[in-house]
Amino acid sequence: MPTVPAKSRSPALPPRLLAAIRAEQQASERLIGQVQLAVVLTFGLLWAIAPSPPSPAPSPVPWALAGYLLVTLTRLAWTQRRRLPDWAAYLSIVADFALLYGLIWSFHVQYMQPPAFSLKAPTLLYAFIFVVLRVLRVELRFVIAAGAVAVAGWAALVGLAIGGNLHDAAITRDYVHYLTANAVLLGGEFDKLATMLTVTLILALAVARGQRLLVRATVESNAAMQLSRFLPMAVAVRIAAATERPPTGDGELAPATILFLDLEGFTTLAEALPPPQLIALLNEVFEAVVAPIERHGGVVDQFIGDAVMATFNLPQPHADHAAAAVAAALDIQTLMATHRFGTGVRLAARIGINTGIVVGGLVGAGERLAYTVYGDAVNLAARLEPLNKDYGTRVLLSEATRLAAGEARFAWRAVGEVRVRGRSVATPLYTVDAPEAAAPADDAG
Known part of the structure; x- marks a missing residue:
């Protein structure tokens, strides 16, 4: 059952309209899968053509990209055949961030550095792509879920980095030391988490408004189609789009x-x-x-x-x-x-x-x-x-x-x-x- 604004859950939305909204959301799920496929193919191409940096351990990037490609293709094939259930949509969000954060965490292992080394990876910026992707579904709960998983996952990485290095002075307040050493600047990590939360809230507000517009557009489109059975289509569209009661005379x-x-x-x-x-x-x-x-x-x-x-x-x-x-x-x-x-x-x-x-x-x-x-x-x-x-x-x-x-x-x-x-x-x-x-x-x- 799609989530719609409280004002929209009323007799004004009969089952056929809810079915129309579900169809739009299902189309959005397919679009999300297509965008994810484009993203992973782009990342794979960039990794393939970029010079490989010296590293004492094999790079986990191809494994992470292969895993993400497998998840994306599975999700896309599912949405092409049938409606993606809510649990699968939530699981897809968790899988996205698990693969991303797992890749980021592996950097300190790959380069044989302290865990704080992974927190400085610019790869974190991809997390915003995964949050923004959920806007295409035009459902508030999935945007909030993506933002919550992004924040919780990064907070967990910060906790792991700090927890394993308490006696090695992993935490610092010196910005220069933070940039030049494997240290954790709590203020910097707080800024990342705050930015994720802020972006999620802004997107949530935008989706809430878009959701109301989707319901309204669906209702008006259906109204025009139903009216066209009794009135000429040109007149039905005019009436459905009118802000006031259609006048006689x-x-x-x-x-x-x-x-x-x-x-x-x-x-x-x-x-x-x-x-x-x-x-x-x-x-x-x-x-x-x-x-x-x-x-x-x-x-x-x-x-x-x-x-x-x-x-x-x-x-x-x-x-x-x-x-x-x-x-x-x-x-x-x-x-x-x-x-x-x-x-x-x-x-x-x-x-x-x-x-x-x-x-x-x-x-x-x-x-x-x-x-x-x-x-x-x-x-x-x-x-x-x-x-x-x-x-x-x-x-x-x-x-x-x-x-x-x-x-x-x-x-x-x-x-x-x-x-x-x-x-x-x-x-x-x-x-x-x-x-x-x-x-x-x-x-x-």
Whole structure:
């Protein structure tokens, strides 16, 4: 179970979010292993190319590097296959410092010097790398554990150096004597321990803040994904990132192309099917027709019974929205002509398309809100769809859409004019030839 801030351990973090956080932490464990591998390979390369100093005893460096490489590869292989358990993560920290401090302690044996000789090894600086590595996990407890092991291990080495040389004046207060002889300067060792503690505390504070941001980012990302099931993704992301409650009444005015789709004969079919089979069939059809709409950059605004309303260029920008809507309609007609749904049911769809200025925004009452678009252009698109029955067409669109899409891009065919209620001027109507005779429009950029 990942450690999260107290405020985050609440019903606001359901199991799926905790699983998402664990997945992020597991990815961090793999990253730690990769960084460790890079570190040990770098150290090995530097040791291999550096001149070997004269020493009366064999160097323990290759053995320490080999041991660290073995631990690193084991840990990395483990994290690639499954989640690293907490005990293994803690054991990895202990192994890191045991190998490092063991190597440092061996220096006085290698060079036949008093134990205080090992305390002056600059190799101690690698301890900070091992502490900083745990920041990648973004979990406070592992950073604190690494810092605690670093401090405790070094304090143990200091104790060993002092304990074995009490009668040999191993402790000194003379800084010059400390630098020129095998003596222990307690103030200097205290500075090392204090620096380790300070670095650990600073990193712990940074990780605590990063941990809260990780939980918040996970919650917001999940919120956007869940909202996108009920709202257009562009709107869901906006709502999830908002610092205040999303306001109603804030409309966005923009040119857009509206597509209405309705299934032919579905009411009769619905009367013959049991409810579970009807819902399954309807979902299958919706999934099929939504794919071309989204592929061409459109956004499904509403599902109304067996009808679909989609928008192009609002709320998701699309520079070539009219042509994209027509291309989506042609793809849908090809799909309906070739596909069988459910247990082999053949269905047909009528589509009406119009282009114009619309306003989009959140509407509703209280806590129940929905995103939709309004305007005369929307009304005309809705009225064009049923007119397909009168003209014997499958796709019916306005002159505004034809002009916006480009007169030469599709095989347009005029079918007549209609005086729509509420309009004083007749609206020219067009259809497009079968998909195989039409040139495909460019997809959204």
